[in-house]
Amino acid sequence: MPVTDAVRTSSVHTVAVSRAAAELVLKRGEFELAVHLGIVRVEARQSGGRPRVRQEEIDRLRAEDGFPRALRERVRTVGTAEGARLLGISPVRFTRLARAGCVTPVAFYLNRYRAVVWLYLAQELGGLAARSPELLVGRSPAWMRDRLDSGTDCRPRNWRSRRIERLLTLTDDPWARAAVAAQALDPAQLAEVVDDAYERAYFARVRPEPVFGPRGSSATRDAMARLMLAEEPDEILWRRVNLIMELDSARELRQAPRPGDERRPGLEALGRPPVPAEPAEPSLPVAPAEPVKPGERVEQAEPAGDLARPAEPAVQGSPVGLLARLRLRRVRGDRRPRERAGRAAARSGGHHPSGRRRPLTGPRGGPGRESAVRGE
Incomplete structure (x- = not known):
């Protein structure tokens, strides 16, 4: 992890953020802003834990002149009204200065109307008054008026x-x-x-x-x-x-990195040698079909054993398994219907060449063939 002026790693004595803020007499928001600005250096753990502060850093800040007032003044933020009061101008003029880019916000928050409220460092506003006093009195410069007239923020x-x-x-x-x-x-x-x-x-x-x-x-x-x-x-x-x-x-x-650049843990990571893949068995040659003689009826033999039914999925109760079972039931129900009908007709004694039994009733509700023979 690279070392910067705000985040450092070390094995020396450190304290939690809450304790460091209490010893530096800073509120939580002021402490976070001090870290963001680089005023307070913190230590971030490599394991991804919460940041901590070295005791040496706390002692260094506490030893500065004017502690804790000087430290709190460095992180004090103001809004538009208080910033205008510090500069001795109206809030409208302060807003025009901020929109023109004369002052830079350091943070913001959302009010109850979900509007952005900008915050500024009080020390930077004092620097603006000392650096450009002409912006606080009199008429605004031409460049500033042109920028504001164009709607720039x-x-x-x-x-x-x-x-x-x-x-x-x-x-x-x-x-x-x-x-x-x-x-x-x-x-x-x-x-x-x-x-x-x-x-x-x-x-x-x-x-x-x-x-x-x-x-x-x-x-x-x-x-x-x-x-x-x-x-x-x-x-x-x-x-x-x-x-x-x-x-x-x-x-x-x-x-x-691209997919596959990072080696995924496999059997080698578990201490097991990888199992080599077995070569595919060569397919058996298919015997050529015998020619069919003229007038000879060819019937396709139904496969026997496990080849007669499609393989069902291993997971039972899943939608895929349900659809497979429904297709299997339909295939079994539609298999050679004429042959099953012919066997049923033979058992009943009225076998028909087409494999169907003639109806017992005549057309339009008339008497059937057996009733007409008996004279009923």
Whole structure:
């Protein structure tokens, strides 16, 4: 597993996430954001267990100046109203700045109306005020007015770029990096760039996930999957180019696995030698049929023994077995009906050349032949 600045593996003393958050005086959401931003480094077990935090990392953060207030200030998020209050502007102007891309969201949540509410880092808003004070007073610049008049909203795009860049730092594997880049393209765009279905399936196996995994309700996860897709044509083109570059690097390292590349456990895994397949027996020659003489009746002999009935499936009670038994019953019921009728007629004493017995009653309910002879 590659070692990054956010996820490290070691055998030193570690503590659970809940205890680490309590010692750092952080709420669960603040702690997860600190891990996402790389402020707190955690250790992920190779067995897929829950992430843990090294005690050395906790001691390092607690030894910083201004702890715990300084640490909490680094992960404090604000919405539109509180962000406008920090900058000393109206919420409408703050929204225009965010839509124009002057500030980048770090997270979001869904309100009771299932609308996306963006959250921003309070420290970054302070940096905007110090870096570009002209954006907070007076008339907006021309580029900003043109961007807003065209209906552009840079908040999803900036949040998406920030999240993808963060996920790329979690791994050094080229295939995992390509899988992260592929998240920004919808299935149709992805199929155009990566025409190999096995490579697209391999993306889902190696794609790095957040340290704490997908969280939130199903609606939140659906909203995140929707927000991860690029929308503007220039962004789509940029994501396609990035994916091609990452994919070329991954293919140079190794190829995506194909069915059969991974050896399945068989008899060798159990310590048993494989049984060689027996050669097929040669088929016996068929004797040529004798020619039929003119006027001679040819009757096909009925096969005897087990050849006379079709093989029934081994599983009883299944639909296939039921259909087979119904077909067998029909075949047995329809086998040589004239012969069975002729034998029945011979036993009753009225054998007919055609194999049928004449009716006892005459046509239209009249007297039959036996009744007419007796004079009844």
